[in-house]
Amino acid sequence: MKRLFGKKSKEVDESKLEKKEVRETSLVNPDYNRMKLYKKGINKMADAKLEDAIELFQQALRIDPGSVDTLMKLGYAKFHLQDYNGALKVYDKIFDIDITNPEAWNLKGLVHYEQKKYAQALAAVEKATESDPTYGMAWYNKACFLSLLNQVPESLETLKRSIEIDVKNARRSIRDYDFKNVRIEDGFRRIQEVVVLESVRQGYHTIGAIVWTTYLDRVDAEEGLMKLMEKGLLVKNEKRDGLSKIPIWDLAPNVAEKLGRVKRGWLGVTAKALPQPVKNLKDLSIAIQSAKEAIEEKDVEKTMNAFEEFIDNAKSSEYMIENFLEEHREIRLWKIRLKDRGEDYLEKNKEKMLVLFDNIGVAITIKLRSEIA
Numbered sequence: 001m002k003r004l005f006g007k008k009s010k011e012v013d014e015s016k017l018e019k020k021e022v023r024e025t026s027l028v029n030p031d032y033n034r035m036k037l038y039k040k041g042i043n044k045m046a047d048a049k050l051e052d053a054i055e056l057f058q059q060a061l062r063i064d065p066g067s068v069d070t071l072m073k074l075g076y077a078k079f080h081l082q083d084y085n086g087a088l089k090v091y092d093k094i095f096d097i098d099i100t101n102p103e104a105w106n107l108k109g110l111v112h113y114e115q116k117k118y119a120q121a122l123a124a125v126e127k128a129t130e131s132d133p134t135y136g137m138a139w140y141n142k143a144c145f146l147s148l149l150n151q152v153p154e155s156l157e158t159l160k161r162s163i164e165i166d167v168k169n170a171r172r173s174i175r176d177y178d179f180k181n182v183r184i185e186d187g188f189r190r191i192q193e194v195v196v197l198e199s200v201r202q203g204y205h206t207i208g209a210i211v212w213t214t215y216l217d218r219v220d221a222e223e224g225l226m227k228l229m230e231k232g233l234l235v236k237n238e239k240r241d242g243l244s245k246i247p248i249w250d251l252a253p254n255v256a257e258k259l260g261r262v263k264r265g266w267l268g269v270t271a272k273a274l275p276q277p278v279k280n281l282k283d284l285s286i287a288i289q290s291a292k293e294a295i296e297e298k299d300v301e302k303t304m305n306a307f308e309e310f311i312d313n314a315k316s317s318e319y320m321i322e323n324f325l326e327e328h329r330e331i332r333l334w335k336i337r338l339k340d341r342g343e344d345y346l347e348k349n350k351e352k353m354l355v356l357f358d359n360i361g362v363a364i365t366i367k368l369r370s371e372i373a
Contacts, residue, residue, distance in 0.1 A: 102132035136166035144178040196224035
């Protein structure tokens with residue numbers, strides 16, 4: 001039920017503050033007009049009006065031809081319009097500014113992939129992983145391209161590397177047709193085991209739930225469960241369902257501790273210990289992706305929980321205050337408003353939120369590259 005008194009005046013006050021902020025920003029921030037066009041372009045992309053978005057991004061680039069963020073979105077819009085040559089020209093402009101930009105190299109690889117130029121796609125994505133060794137999606141794409149070039153052992157090892165960085169890539173690979181050349185390998189069975197184990201870790205304990213969450217066939221899921229029990233990672237129990245009993249699987253006692261002591265990764269790949277600053281930045285990068293996914297899904301509860309990583313004092317709040325003070329304040333305000341206004345507020349502010357997390361993500365990537373170097 002809407003409140004009859006009090007709420008309207010508060011909204012009017014907020015509106016006045018926002019107008020004041022816009023006036024002040026436009027006067028003191030020389031980049032204001034470019035950002036205004038840039039945000040309009042993103043909104044047009046969200047509405048699938050890609051031609052309009054391209055025009056807005058081009059206008060923004062007249063103000064600042066060296067804006068990598070704007071060039072990135074322009075290339076992405078051209079890519080989705082299947083203007084592959086146009087997209088490649090845009091990415092080449094980015095390389096004139098930043099030859100080590102991993103996202104641009106990864107996207108250039110995807111353009112060549114769509115053109116079925118797999119060798120060129122591989123060459124591009126290799127530069128992405130060289131620039132950012134923690135870029136899980138670039139490693140995943142590299143594995144795809146190696147498989148398409150029938151370099152099966154190399155593809156499997158690269159896929160394992162991508163999963164060590166982001167375990168979600170294991171589940172992604174299960175139904176990816178690009179890995180048709182790799183699925184016959186024994187090593188791919190171990191990847192399926194990772195997917196099954198992760199499903200159980202997330203609270204899915206019955207065979208039906210495991211099949212549903214992993215995309216595996218029932219036979220493959222059952223084989224993965226059996227192998228994991230043989231390795232002592234899972235235990236099988238039963239629970240009553242009406243008059244019958246059904247099998248359920250749980251993590252073996254102390255399995256988390258066991259995994260923590262293992263010197264090799266789940267897939268047999270040696271797990272390199274990351275320096276603490278790099279680990280903290282990597283964790284924050286993962287949190288950014290989780291927040292963006294929740295926003296894209298328009299899941300209010302999931303989005304609010306994702307925001308906690310950035311504003312909770314026990315998590316990344318201190319780092320955010322030190323390095324992203326304005327963004328920290330904005331995220332805190334968004335959480336309050338999401339609690340009050342729910343899905344309508346999320347829908348209205350979705351693109352603004354995504355832009356903010358994109359910008360933080362770019363800054364985190366630059367810091368990561370600096371720490372790794």
